[in-house]
Amino acid sequence: MTKYGLRPRRLAAVAVAVATAIGVAGCGGDPGTGSESTSKIRALLNAQPATLDPIAGARSAQVVWATMIEPLVSTDTDLEPARTGLVTDWKRTSDTKWTFTLRPGVKFSNGEAADAAAVANTLTLTRDAQTSLLKTYFTNVASIEAPDATTVEVTTKRPQYDIPNLLTTVYLVPPKYYKDKGPAGFSAAPVGTGPYVFEALKPGREISVKPNPGYWGQKPGNNGVSFTWATEASQRLALLQSKSVDVAFDLPPAQADQAKDAGLKVVSTESALKITAVLESTKPPFDNATLREAAALAINRDEIVKGIFNGKAVADGGLLNVKPGTQPKSKVDADPAKAKQLVGSSSPAVNLTYPAAQYTNMKEVAQAVGASLEQAGFKVKYLPVDYGTLVKQVVGRQIDGMYMLGAVPNVAVPDFFASGYLKSASITGNCPDPAIDKKIGEALEQKDGAAAQPLYDELDNTAVVQKHCFVPLYKQIYNYGLGSGVDGIVYGPLNSVDFTKATR
Incomplete structure (x- = not known):
């Protein structure tokens, strides 16, 4: 086990049909043939990356682009x-x-x-x-x-x-x-300093990279990585079992258990990915502080973790506790009776927007959240969208009501969420408050993170417990399955993957 806790049936006909549909069958050859293509790692994602431009792109796609493009630090x-x-x-x-x-x-x-x-x-x-x-x-x-x-x-x-x-x-x-290519052109054929270089893009089907012969560091021990995707977890498991792929990312608990039962290696770790319900406090109905409190009290994160994930997620009531294994100083506990009392007979309408295919069991989580709101007296309209659309709507301030967001701390410091979500001018901008902005500035002016921590505790309490702008739900236990003989793929809690030592 590492510091952050790494641990590790479909019919064949179904797997072959799915592989053909998403274009992965034959992409890596038959294991054990000895051909060069068999040493290319075949990675299966849960969704197609929206962009490979790291300037504009959400970090869910860095699994792909970080093979080619490196962070400064x-x-x-x-x-x-x-x-x-x-x-x-x-x-x-x-x-x-x-x-x-x-x-x-x-x-x-x-x-x-x-x-x-x-x-x-x-x-x-x-x-x-x-x-x-x-x-x-x-x-x-x-x-x-x-x-x-x-x-x-x-x-x-x-x-x-x-x-x-x-x-x-x-x-x-x-x-x-x-500059010459622009964001779209760069995304179509990225260039970086990383251990791999762009090889090919088959639109809607596959992205492949190969080793960078001029890489300054340790060269990869394989012939590259091909990325394909399947939004259904059952498809990802079927493809892994049929040996059509070498690694299947983001297996929900049920599929992870099935993979283990089939004799496959499953690696699990507590991710820093924090699934959060975001309330838009600048628009009806959640410009009403009482209704925000009602929504926060209606949602039971412990029941979601137990009922949907069979306990294989980490209930989390804070926003600024970014590192795996940490919990907030204070949180809101579910109180459905009080939530119903606060809503009264007003029956406020709420749009619940969520990226159905982006996160593990997201549809079920959104439905559970919506059912809790309905029991409290809200009228819920479910709005499933693709992840790219959600990001555009959030950044463009086009959403009202509540939306589900996987908050990923690209940087393991509280300010990543403080500046990214709590500031008036932030990614979400859903909780504008000059007092919050001032305290975020004060925290950053401290000599180091330890000195700033008490201020972040106050900020978390203000935004989550007092103002109810966010309802943090849980940190994901991230599972990925490895095919027979596949080793050396390392997933990090900040949604990074190192393929350079991967073998098959």
Whole structure:
């Protein structure tokens, strides 16, 4: 077991039919034939990535793009910044200035220099680009300079302790290629400094990568990875059992148990992915604080974990407790009777939007949440959408009522959710409050994370327990199944996967 707890029937005709339908049958050859194609790892995802552009893309797709594109700062086993990646050192030279040292001589796979100018360009895109999903985290950055090829200086408007942490989720893109291609063109054929390079895209069917011969680090021990996808968990299990794929990600508890019963290896870990119900407090009906409280009291996260996941998830009532194994200082406990009393006879209508195919058992979770609201007296309209549409609706402020979101802390610090979800100008923007904004700024100005933690505890209590803008539900126990003889695939709790040591 690692620090974060890694642990490990369909008929064949069904598996073959599904494999043909999603285009994976034959993509890797028959195991054991000795051909070169058999050493390409065949990975099966739960959904097609919406984009492979790390500037604009939600981190659910980084399983694919991170094979080709690397973060500026790597992380260690405690999910803390490490000096082992593209950035090899950093110093806080004043309260508002950070100096980063880059690994010399690294090139993108297209030959562009992965130097300080490239880093400055990527950070500027992350801060300023209209399409940037992470821009809210960099609003405090005043300037980004590259005085020489291996030095980057980041100056902030106010002190900010977590700049090195933030750089663990900024993926380096080549300046000229990204500018020439634009976000859509880059997504169609990504270029990075990673251990793999883009090989092919079969729209709607498959994405494949192959080893990068010029990679600066340890070369992959396989001939690449091919990614396909199947939204139904039963399909993913069937394909794994039929040996059509080598690894099937995101197996719900029932399918994970079936895989184990069939003699397959299943690896499980408590993910940092936090499934959360988000209440839009700027629009009816949840601009009414009493109805937000009623909704929070109506939902029983413990029953969801027990009834839908058979106890194989971690009930979680906080938003800013980001690392696996941590719990909030305070939370809201379910009280259906009080919820019904607060709603009274008003029968408020609520839209419940959720990405049906994105997260394990999400449809069942949304239905359970909706049923709890209905029992309290709400009239619920269910709105299933694809994940890409949900992200656009959230960022575009097009949603009212409640929506289900998998909050993934790309960076294992509380500010990732504080700035990303609690600030008035944030990804969700659903709980605007100048007092919250001020306290987030105060937390960032502390000397380090330990000094900031009491402020984050207060923020979590304000947003979740007092204002009821969020109803955190659970952290996912993430399961993936490995085919016979497949080894070396490592899933990290921040939704990252290392394929470089994978064999089959």
